[in-house]
Amino acid sequence: MPRTGVFICHCGTNIAGTVDIDKTVEASRNFPGVVHADEYRYLCSEMGQDIITKAIKENDLDRVVVGTCSPRMHENTFRKAAAEAGLNPYLLEVANIREHCSWVHKDMEEATPKAIALLRAAAAKAALNEALEAPRLDVEKRALVIGGGIAGIQAALDIAEAGYEVDIVEKDPSIGGRMAQLEKTFPTLDCSACILTPKMVEAAQHPNINLLTYSEVDEVKGFVGQFDVKIRQKARYVDPVKCTGCGICWEKCPSKAPSEFEMGLSKRKSIYVPFAQAVPMVPVIDRDSCLYFRKGRCQICEKECPPQAIDYEQQDEIIERRYGAIVVATGFDQLDPTIYGEYGYGQHPDILTGLEFERIFNASGPTGGKVVKLSDGKPPKKVVFIQCIGSRDKARGMNYCSKICCMYTAKQAILLKEKVPDAKSYVFYIDVRTGGKGYEEFQRRAAEEHDVAYMRGQVGKIFPEDDHLVVRGIDSLTNRNIEIKADMVVLAAATVARGDAPELGRLVGINSDSYHFFNEAHPKLKPVETHTAGIFIAGACQAPKDIPETVSQASAAAVKAIGLLSKEKLQGEACTAEVIQSDCSGCLNCEAICPYTAITPVEIEERYKDGVLKRTVAEVNPALCQGCGSCAVTCRSGSINLKGFSNDQIMAEVDAICLQR
Amino acid sequence: MKKVIAREKLPELWKSLAAKGPLFLPIQEGPVVLFQPWSEGAEANLDAVNTAVSAKDVFLPREETYLQYRCSGNQLELIPVENAEPVIAFGVHPCDLKAVEMLDKVYLDQEPSDELYRQRREKTTVVGLSCREPDPFCFCNEFGINPADAPGADVMAHLKNGLVLLEARTDKGKALLDQAGDLLQDGSDEKFEAAEVKTADFGLNLEGLPENLKERFEDPVWDELYKSCLGCGVCTYVCPTCYCFDVEDFGHEGEGQRFRCWDSCMYGHFTDMAGGHNPRAGRKERVRQRFMHKLQYYPETFNEIACVGCGRCLRSCPVNLDIVQAIKALGGETVEQR
């Protein structure tokens, strides 16, 4: 039999005004196991807490029930008080007789029996409470950043500056990401490379940052504070230590392939760095196009390389490391607009996407920075921009707004006017969205000062005729059909999640929305956390966003990671699930429904007849378990139970609440 | 005393008898016939050869509260339970009644006897009912039981054409027939000649079987016999000679009751011990226990095999693992049959 003490709070008149405290105390004395009952005006005050600690010591109490406000309010206060008296804090139960009783009922005759029922339930539960310990977990003082775009770079720099080691895993040969592909940034028209390159170099040179380019994450195991990650460093076929980045190899290389960095608008060599400011400035050999790998002869790069850094025998290398925190910053892709036949994308060289047009402006881009048509090399005089290609498209299951297109279209229209002064732009839009500092002003400048005609409407068909493209649209403000003979069409193709996002999400253990953008833990209050403790998200992998937002989110994620890494030990959840392995039949339904991958199969040995039988049962990792208890419900045999909210505790509460006295 | 009543008048008889206390009858309950208390509107079925569950429910109910308690402060109040009101069990076939005699040996003939059982047994008037046609599972002949007569009955009943013939054999029986009063007519002239009923011949030879089994606890036959057993409790619950029970409390802080209810040696928890040990942890041990109990332990104490050939386990076992199979496997089969 437990020795339970019941303490009832008046909360001034908040409780005492509606609940008859004396009656409640008297009734509590008759609950099974109750050896002491008392009341006080403000139990949460220091005096009130003293009453509890004293009573625990004097009456040798091993369970405490407090009838007070909501446990969401003061459970911790009272648990601490109990702990002070040497009692395990989890042996205390709260009966919520304020928010759930005195404040919602007016009649003392009614509220008092209800308060007693709630207390009886709390006492019945407390009798079954067990002493619990929250696990204390080690923290590996190192962070992993997945993705080396501006979000990843920023997060890594912030974490590194706080004094922690960071590894950046980037799947491309260079860090830089999407931002490296941009010509200028809105609304200031800064040169993108000019502001990004110093950050890239800083990251590369930072003593706390370790760049793992041309690498991918293969496996993530473990949990907050102790993620065990396998990283595959793909073979570059170039020894990064010997390579000086002199460029002779890619100059001499005879074979070519479409450049990913240039969106396929131009070619690069088979041994290449993706762009001129690449970090690290170490080329990779693309096996698919390399003559040596395809046909077994050539080897020109090997012959020409002054420091003899070419190594055709190089193999993928698996790096296994432990990290305390992970920041996922894998960025976005651009929708391939060929799914819209009416826009003719892919069928004419002068129909481009926004990102492709971005490369046309760039001095190191496919046209050397000259804004010309890819079809005939002449500057375009009439350019039609079409918005919302694949965004806000319910019919194709992409309901969301890509957020950046309105602004970059305005930017591109301005840049166009600067490069081709006699050019005229037309923008077909549904709505212009310019939330952001200086954004509206910027867009208005485009419309008012740069000869950009904004047409509220959409385009129904584009087709080539003679040497131009006929664009048929509507202006819904005048309700006139519009036909424009354009030289070039730029499609603001939707910002979409990376194609491999679902796979990466599974690998890392975070979930996504229906568009495969990673989910934050709370849309308002936990914007960079995920549901998996210790894993944070930043940048466009979470949702479309522009550079300043991405950078702020990256810094926010970094701060969260730093906060985590700065802890000596982590306090885990005490109310975790627990498997009774002798009863567990090993069906592992619990594993299937656990949102935290906290349950894994484990093989145990059992005596059977004269020998030993091996069988599989479930095991809970208390460090990963967050205590939702869904496993305890999916387990038909009750072989997995939730500490603190166990089957017998809840049943005891039901029994007690239903007992009408 | 011999009486007679037309079958169509029986509902009136039931009504009259049930007025004084519970009247148990073979009652058609949906697709099955069960030995149950009669109530207005219930459909008695005297033609059923065997009820799905035996008549032992009357004497050893599946659930029986025998103690109640109430607590206040440090006081514990025990409240005795009056369980036995006069009961009539009407239509008990000879095999079932023979089985009750076997229960008597367990519960009454040993010291201390079982009070609850005694009370019920004494207050129960048994109306035996002769069998007319066996079903394929009946094999009571093997145990020397005459399906036409139940020697232990207070009243023996026979169905004959449209009549039920009733012969009181004990004082209790006479009292019962008296109780029915005018509903019954004199039957002194009726002839009670039940047809000879021949039950299934499975070719059993029970001679010396119990003695023979004494040394066969570790016999390899058990390694095979148990295999098909699913571990359910059908055989024990339909069996008229199984008599094990469990005790459980129901209650809360203030008050509660203690009751006993049927238990089955086929259940894994049957022999769970407080320390966690279970001497009959596997199905093999449990199957062996049941058959050894019927064929060796009971006979060793009471000089007869604890089976009456009612055939219920043959009919109800979902996988057809029954006592006849066990007897045969253990060598209780006539040689010619092999």
Add this chain to the structure above:
Amino acid sequence: MSAALNETAGGWEPLIVSFCCNWCSYAGGDLAGTSRMSYPVNVKVIRVPCSGRMNPMFVLRAFQRGADGVLVAGCHPGDCHYTSGNYQSRRRLSAFKRLVEFAGFEPERFEVRWISSSEGDKFAEEMTSITEKIKALGPNRKMRDARWQSVTSKV
């Protein structure tokens, strides 16, 4: 026998047991209190971490022990503190609700609602509404174990 049906001197009053998830519905209940809303005293809340913790057996137990109605409340779909607990309970409890109705319970006896931590008003409304519906239905006798309220008065 009267005690067994929750009858008091003032006549029969239903007993409603409500299981609320800690993060949304229980907090919604707190908000109802903080906002001094009112709902019938018949409702008594048991706190569970998540609606995914709701074992249907708890519901049956409540009916056995004398509850006239049971209401499970959890976070709205998509808002689960544990990401998927309410998605899981939606399937489990939907199947279970249909099953208990099939067993002969009136649909109103067992309900599930999504109540967020900001919906104090909805909390109070739902609690009021289920109480009124159960009052209209009358006491629940189905599955009630008469032995619970008064074990010894049975004989």
Add this chain to the structure above:
Amino acid sequence: MTTETGKSRLIEDMKMHSGQDPNGCYQCGKCSAACPVSAALDLKPHQVLRYLQMGLENELAESKTPWVCASCFTCAARCPRDIDLARVMEGLRLSILRNRGGNKFGPAELTPEQLEKLPQQALVSGFRKYNK
């Protein structure tokens, strides 16, 4: 111009016939941009949807658009909001006819000869379509 706030019978009928909800439209105009007979329409398809949203049933009833529409389904194929405009137009036509009041023609107006010669199916669908 006034905005009708009450429920319009014509529009409710249209919704019933077409199963389409005009409120999903955000007026991007892609339907009108793609419509091959756009030039011949007094109300462009996106305007029709806007008028439906605004409840302007008289204007719709008088518009030529539903009758010029060729049901080519280009609008439906282009619509990013998954609204089947061709159905909307058909729904409008049906609703307008039925709301006009009076039967266009009935069996009594047909000669016995016509009744005999016309296929049964054509008669039934004709009555169904053109009768109130």
Add this chain to the structure above:
Amino acid sequence: MAERNVESVNKVREAVSQDLLGGRIDLLLGWEKGHYWWQSRPLFARSEADLEKLAWDSFCAVNLSRYLLEELKDHDKVGVLVKGCDARAFNRLLQDNMVRREQVILYGLPCPGMLDYNRLVEKAGGAPLEITEENGRVIIKVGSGEQEAQRDDLLLDKCKDCRYPDPAVYDQLLFSPQGEKEVTERFKTVEELEEMSAEERFGYWEKELSRCLRCYACRQACPFCSCRECFVEQENPRWQGRAYQPSENFMFHLVRAYHGTGRCIDCGECERSCPVDIPLQELNRKLIKDINELYGDYEAGLDPEQEPPLLTYRPDDPAAFSEK
């Protein structure tokens, strides 16, 4: 019975004896005859002599897959004869990690449905002496002559609305498949019960469940009841009391059925095993019907790769309660 039967038994025997005697399997789970020709019991064959007893006829109702739970503890490789329902049971056990596929060889037996002795008696108006089957008809011989009946009218209840008579999984299919059957009455009783008022339904179940002996044959025969420790026997908490109270009857049967949500393969062994004929399958089928209606068609045991409906979800799932 006669030749066709002998022929098919021989075919089965031939197929399995190669594997058993050749050491490919250590044990064969099959059927042998019981005391009567219309009874069968499980056969645990390890030798040629054992195989002599092998039976495959219209009375092999017992689902053998469940025996794997025990037999795989003692044997490395076990062969099992599987009808449609037995194969689904196997998949069910596979999904619950109760068996390992590589430890079992399944001999598939497309199943024409098993016959019910009581129906034979009913149809023949007396104890049948033997039967002959021909083209979907059964000739029942009784003392007084012969009776002919449609085979479909003589099926066990559990076989009447069997949709998948062919094994969904096997290593070797011993006869040509029957094909998926169209069933129209599978949910008929469920629907009839749904039509009733709550009060009537409760009355129906109270009466039906009142017969329950708590023998747990339904559980023990069931391929989804594979727990080592059933909730019924647990002490902490005591979910299920032993008393024969209506409330305890409901507790057991509702929870038993609920535990089969999305897991019940509809083999009907529960109902067949029940000594007091409680219509247990209707509870199971109610859940099958609802799950299919709410969360899409799912037939447990057909495809072990398909996620059982209670182990997954979609964010836009419907609910059986108001989600406002």
